[in-house]
Amino acid sequence: MNIPLFDxxxxxxxxxxxxxxxxxxxxxxxxxxxxxxxxxxxxxxLRWLSSFLILLVLFHKTLPSYLPVVLKRWRxxxxxxxxxxxxxxxxLVYAAQHTTAVNLGIMQGVIPAFVMLLGWxxxxxxxxxxxxxxxxxxxxxxxxxxxxxxxxSIIALEFNSGDLLMIAACLCYAGYTVAIARRLExxxxxxxxxxxxxxxxxxxxxxxxxxxxxxxxxxxxxxFLLIIYCAVCxxxxxxxxxxxxxxxxxxxxxxxxxxxxxVFAAFLGMLILSEAMHIYHLIALIMxxxxxxxxxxxxx
Numbered sequence: 001m002n003i004p005l006f007d008x009x010x011x012x013x014x015x016x017x018x019x020x021x022x023x024x025x026x027x028x029x030x031x032x033x034x035x036x037x038x039x040x041x042x043x044x045x046l047r048w049l050s051s052f053l054i055l056l057v058l059f060h061k062t063l064p065s066y067l068p069v070v071l072k073r074w075r076x077x078x079x080x081x082x083x084x085x086x087x088x089x090x091x092l093v094y095a096a097q098h099t100t101a102v103n104l105g106i107m108q109g110v111i112p113a114f115v116m117l118l119g120w121x122x123x124x125x126x127x128x129x130x131x132x133x134x135x136x137x138x139x140x141x142x143x144x145x146x147x148x149x150x151x152x153s154i155i156a157l158e159f160n161s162g163d164l165l166m167i168a169a170c171l172c173y174a175g176y177t178v179a180i181a182r183r184l185e186x187x188x189x190x191x192x193x194x195x196x197x198x199x200x201x202x203x204x205x206x207x208x209x210x211x212x213x214x215x216x217x218x219x220x221x222x223x224f225l226l227i228i229y230c231a232v233c234x235x236x237x238x239x240x241x242x243x244x245x246x247x248x249x250x251x252x253x254x255x256x257x258x259x260x261x262x263v264f265a266a267f268l269g270m271l272i273l274s275e276a277m278h279i280y281h282l283i284a285l286i287m288x289x290x291x292x293x294x295x296x297x298x299x300x
Contacts, residue, residue: 017245017257020238025264027234028104029272030226031096038223040093041210045203048196050231055193063193066186070194073184081198084176090206091169099162100275105265106285107166111258114174115251122178180243181251188243192236
């Protein structure tokens, strides 16, 4: 009797994309909680390995039928998983070692602006004046955030390393968002299984480096619980919802929903981690979200 309700959810771009952003916001809190509990790269490696194994168990009967299609475009598949998703999560987890969950969340609000910019650079997607001013507003909002609202920091180029890593993470996910619009005709969960395997392979390489540097921290009970959340919610469920959202509404409009991440993350960071919200956070949040609002008004 729950099937009609699920069908309504699955066929609503608003619902699936809002759910994806809520789980991503929770991810920023979990990453802050993971500091000292498990080394960052190992967390990401086990996250993607767990995601792959879960999906493999669920879809092992149907996966082989899609393998020829995936092998034909293996470079695209590896680029999406091994570079797009792995790059985003690695930069994100490193950033979490040096900045707050509030900052992590607000920074992700700039992804739609990066999606727009990359769409213009790669596919020559037209940008109207509303979109241009929205893009500028979002980017200035990020500048306010990384400088902690300090003009002196901007002049001296003194920024929080965690926030700079988040810019790199946002660029990775923006590239992933733009590219996924030209995805293979494969069900989202099946496609994610292949992406997860590629992300695991990439993260494994960096885990070896982490071990060689003596930075490996094995997880305890809390660490394993954090791995489970990362493997299920922001990896499998949210990515499946996001791919479905792109399928329903297109990459540009789906990217706009990422503006919910900073809102959710700010409240979750304050509620769960008791993080402070300063005036420059609010200014940055208003500029980022206002920029997205302008960009959306400029769409045809």
